Amino acid sequence: MTQCFMLDPLPAVRFWKRRYWGENCPSGQRVYHQAMELVGDFSFFNLRQGWLALVNAYHPQPLCVHMQNSLRYTPESIEKIIDFLAQLSCCDPYISQFPRKCECGDEYKGHFFQAFERRLYQKRGTEDVYTLHDAPPGAMYYASWYLDQDGKCRLWWDNQDSPPLIVRCPDGHDWVVDSRAKNCTLPADKTHRCWIRHGEPPLITVDKAGETCSAGAGSIMSPGGYHGFLREGKFKP
8 A cells, every 4th residue: 555645845946957859768767868967956036037037147048947836046046046057158168068968878969958947845744855756656745836827727627726636646647636537427517526535635535425427436547557546545456
């Protein structure tokens, strides 16, 4: 059985130098080649456009940046980021220091480079910190980026006023518990739930006891092959 746990978002991101290219990477990790080098972890600051402002000020051409949730940085980390971007702006030798070799051994020959970031999350009740990319099975978190500007999620339902809950299955695939099932028998209805959850995360039970459709019995069939139930915060067969 896999025990679930909550991940709470931290006001911080992890930042890498990155290049990606081509396709058919034999590593099996992704369809493209990738080379990444960790720069460090940075806190947010209150200026909504702060990161983009730094990019525009210290790089003569748009820098390809992975943005997630309009992330910000704090004053204490500004100098380090400014120094990093200033070096990128006009120093070819520095750009050449971006990693070029994929884990499969393939080496990048071009000039593309990227500043890449992922938000940090903390396992509730511990000091363990993850990005959503490397969180282990059982990780549970709210996907606030699905919300509209008025705080509602209308991707599947007209009556959802909170962020969808996501949990990582034992096979490593994510299950959006509050989403519509692929085999939903009421595809035009926007008020029921295909999976009904009870209790407070992470100790939730998911079943069909509520306003629901006829799809399944409350279990999850994950793309990775896992099939089971979520009972009182634990994945069970």
